[in-house]
Amino acid sequence: MDKHSITVGEIDITITNPEKLLWMGITKADYLHYLTKISSQMLPFLHDKPLTVIRYPDGVNGEAFYQKNCPEYAPHFIQTVQYHDHRAIICSNLPTLLWLGNQAALEFHVPFAPYQSEQPSEIVFDLDPPSQEAFYLAVEAAKQIKITLDRLHITGFLKLSGNKGLQIHIPLPQNTFTYDQTKIFTSFIAHYLVEMNPEKFTVERLKKKRHGRLYIDYVQHASGKTIIAPYSVRGNQNGLVAVPIEWSELTDELSPLQFSMEKVLNRKANPFESYEEARIVQPFQQILNWLIGQEKNNRL
Numbered sequence: 001m002d003k004h005s006i007t008v009g010e011i012d013i014t015i016t017n018p019e020k021l022l023w024m025g026i027t028k029a030d031y032l033h034y035l036t037k038i039s040s041q042m043l044p045f046l047h048d049k050p051l052t053v054i055r056y057p058d059g060v061n062g063e064a065f066y067q068k069n070c071p072e073y074a075p076h077f078i079q080t081v082q083y084h085d086h087r088a089i090i091c092s093n094l095p096t097l098l099w100l101g102n103q104a105a106l107e108f109h110v111p112f113a114p115y116q117s118e119q120p121s122e123i124v125f126d127l128d129p130p131s132q133e134a135f136y137l138a139v140e141a142a143k144q145i146k147i148t149l150d151r152l153h154i155t156g157f158l159k160l161s162g163n164k165g166l167q168i169h170i171p172l173p174q175n176t177f178t179y180d181q182t183k184i185f186t187s188f189i190a191h192y193l194v195e196m197n198p199e200k201f202t203v204e205r206l207k208k209k210r211h212g213r214l215y216i217d218y219v220q221h222a223s224g225k226t227i228i229a230p231y232s233v234r235g236n237q238n239g240l241v242a243v244p245i246e247w248s249e250l251t252d253e254l255s256p257l258q259f260s261m262e263k264v265l266n267r268k269a270n271p272f273e274s275y276e277e278a279r280i281v282q283p284f285q286q287i288l289n290w291l292i293g294q295e296k297n298n299r300l
Contacts, residue, residue: 006032011077011095015102022059022104023239026261034233034261035101039094041270042231046097048114050081050088052226053105060106060235067105075099081115084224090115106235109226114174121279123170123182124227125189126217130210132164135255137200137214142166142250144193152287155278157271158249160256162234162242165214167227169272171279177288179222184291185284186218230272233261244271 004015018029035042056064070080070089078099079090091097091108100108112120125145127138142158145168149156157169172182193216194201202213220227228234228242243259246269 006098008095008098013075013095013098013102015098020059022056022106023237026239028102028104031106031233031261032098032101034265035097036094037265038231039097041272042108042229043092043094043097044275045230045272046091046108046110048090048092048116049110049229050083050115051091051100052109053089053100053103054107054109054235056104056106056235059104060237060239064106064235083115088115106233108229108232110229111224111226112221113223117175118223119175119178120172120182120221121174122172123186123221125168125170125186126161126165126220126227127167128161128165128215128217130207130212130214132256134212134214135164136252138164138166139250139252139254140197141193141201141214141216142168144196145189146247146250148189148192153283154287155282157244157275157278158247159230159242159244159272160240160259162228162232162240162256162259163236164256167242169230169275170282170284171275172282172284173279177284181288182221183218184295185288186221188291190216190218231264243267246271 002017004018006013006015018027020028022028022031052066052068054064055067056062068088069086070078077095080087081090091100112122114121127141129135129137146156154170159167161167190203194203200213201216202210203216204210230242230244232242234240234242238257239260240256241259241261241264243264
């Protein structure tokens with residue numbers, strides 16, 4: 001087995017088989033280079049989040065498996081926490097990120113709250129079209145949500161899912177709202193979009209009943225559920241990235257195929273740069289109070 005070592009600070013990370021192909025034309029060494037270069041942008045969204053990874057030991061053409069529990073052979077520098085029913089890895093630094101990359105962890109999925117809390121620190125809308133060819137439906141849905149968020153003075157951040165859809169992140173004040181409270185908001189937005197465009201959008205969970213419409217997944221926003229982390233690569237044939245983009249990039253020409261690892265590394269801006277600042281000033285409580293008032297009035 002071909003072995004190399006990378007030293008980060010005082011920590012040595014063993015790299016095995018760096019020339020192994022994980023995607024067509026992309027080796028493990030290439031992937032670790034991507035993780036190193038993108039780490040300053042990616043790690044803030046992994047920080048203190050119990051991690052679920054999808055590993056592809058033989059690359060994307062081989063079998064994959066989910067890993068929630070930290071394996072017993074993990075080195076001493078890997079931080080873990082007891083999270084629900086398992087011992088989860090916390091990836092808050094570059095050595096952990098590279099060790100996971102060496103394990104062929106290609107997808108990084110995180111919950112909506114840090115391990116210290118059961119209250120969500122963000123809302124995420126997952127806009128899931130029936131196919132990559134129907135990506136234009138995700139673009140249209142995202143534009144409609146942006147108009148609504150602007151009217152409510154809520155700041156949302158846009159990213160590609162890395163597969164065939166788009167996701168809208170809304171940062172929230174820490175330890176302030178419950179999942180039951182955020183569901184009032186997500187349900188309102190999702191059903192409003194469906195009411196406005198019933199022929200294009202749906203909240204129907206069963207794929208066979210969607211009939212070619214885009215699925216607005218708000219049910220997934222719940223305790224124990226996860227979302228693909230910003231800047232994570234996906235285990236698809238093209239090695240596409242769940243990359244944050246500017247709202248100004250939301251055009252009819254936008255395509256997930258534009259965002260490989262190499263192209264993401266060449267991007268200059270970080271569209272999620274003001275994420276933490278937005279968290280503090282969101283007027284979410286006022287919106288929630290209004291929605292609760294509307295619900296009471298409808299029951300009268």
